[in-house]
Amino acid sequence: MxxxxxxxxxxxxxxxxxxxxxxxxxxxxxxxxxxxxxxxxxxxxxxxxxxxxxxxxxxxxxxxxxxxxxxxxxxxxxxxxxxxxxxxxxxxxxxxxxxxxxxxxxxxxxxxxxxxxxxxxxxxxxxxxxxxRASVVSGLKDLVLLNSTGSEFHGYAVDEYTTLPPAADRVLATAVEARWRHTGGTSSYGSSYERVRRCLVEAFTGTHSRSLQQTLYAMGERALATCEEICEVRLTLPNKHHFAVDLSPFGLANDNEVFFAADRPYGLIEGSVLREDAPDAGFAWE
Structure with a gap:
């Protein structure tokens, strides 16, 4: 052999x-x-x-x-x-x-x-x-974000194993891991970091979300539209599930105010958003 x-x-x-x-x-x-x-x-x-x-x-x-x-x-x-x-x-x-x-x-x-x-x-x-030859990929991880409303999830595929009820109003929370590829030299990596971070947060908080995938794309799109020095954003967004607790056994209603924050298992949404003319990544993501 x-x-x-x-x-x-x-x-x-x-x-x-x-x-x-x-x-x-x-x-x-x-x-x-x-x-x-x-x-x-x-x-x-x-x-x-x-x-x-x-x-x-x-x-x-x-x-x-x-x-x-x-x-x-x-x-x-x-x-x-x-x-x-x-x-x-x-x-x-x-x-x-x-x-x-x-x-x-x-x-x-x-x-x-x-x-x-x-x-x-x-x-x-x-x-x-x-x-x-050089490449620079900047990023962040463990940026925990939460919207207490303005998120829904319904209209998804179902089969004989589906038990998840549709949600018209839910908590959306995640711990963002983001990486972005620079097109070349930048005058200040520090100011670039602050601008990309601000774009990610603003897109998360400002998007009425119908899925975490939609929010992921909005975050990457906002960063690319604002920061000319980057050409690709890769995002990993774990869905930190919050389930409304059934308070009816205690004679109480729960208008999406009391939640159980589950740590596992969790949905994991990953994706990249890049410019159509982005140069070849080469070894940047290795």
Whole structure:
């Protein structure tokens, strides 16, 4: 039987890094989780155990810390591009670098005091190869949104196993995971993030929803219409079901005021919205 080595990569996952910038008595904090992956001429290490082409994952971890000390972090997309460019050029055997970063928000409570925010996590994935080609995908996850009305679900297909009653007025809730692909360089990844996030929230809150799929499309469409620097949005929307509780055994009516918030199982709606002329994604989503 003939076999061969397929696509592969290796790296250091979830290097935790907190960077404090001291501006006199006022400090600034960036809290990130960095994962690096490298690929290239790695046949020998897999087939014979020859490690000559392998840059140790511990070295990758050390590089993350050293670059934070030397360059700071700034916008996570810029830091990821810097790291990916370094790794793609650092060794002849490395042809491609992937850097993924999650950023955790802190709220200022004083000149050097902070409280951890409980909201969404900002994300990015950057690819860069030794020829200088690069892609940037920004995003967020765990953005929990809820509409207490303005949502319905009916007219769906039914079969012998269908028990779900039609809903003319329901709670619509989700924990948004969104990623968006940049068409090229942007003057500020930070301001781009804020604008895309605002579009996602405004579309969710402003759409009278007949399905979570409809809402997904409205969110992606709003972001693309507003933010020229992006060409594709991919969304993952778990349907966080809220079921009205039957209060009739207690002699009470329930006008969609008391709900049981179920955590599982849940519907999972996924989809992408992109410009008709969007350039080929290449390795951006890998």
């Amino acid at each position: 003939a076999v061969k080595l397929g696509p592969n990569r290796y790296g250091k996952a979830q290097t935790r890094l907190v960077h404090v910038v001291k501006d006199g008595p006022v400090h600034h904090i960036r809290d990130v989780n960095v994962s690096t992956s490298l690929s290239g001429d790695m046949e020998a290490v897999h087939l014979t155990g020859d490690n000559a082409a392998v840059l140790p994952t511990d070295t990758q971890k050390n590089t993350v810390y050293a670059f934070a000390g030397r360059h700071g972090i700034g916008q996570i997309e810029e830091f990821a591009l810097l790291l990916a460019g370094h790794f793609a050029r650092s060794q002849p055997s490395i042809h491609h670098a992937r850097v993924e970063i999650e950023e955790y928000a802190w709220r200022r409570e004083g000149p050097h005091s902070f409280a951890r925010e409980g909201g969404e996590v900002r994300t990015c994935v950057v690819h860069r190869d030794r020829d200088g």
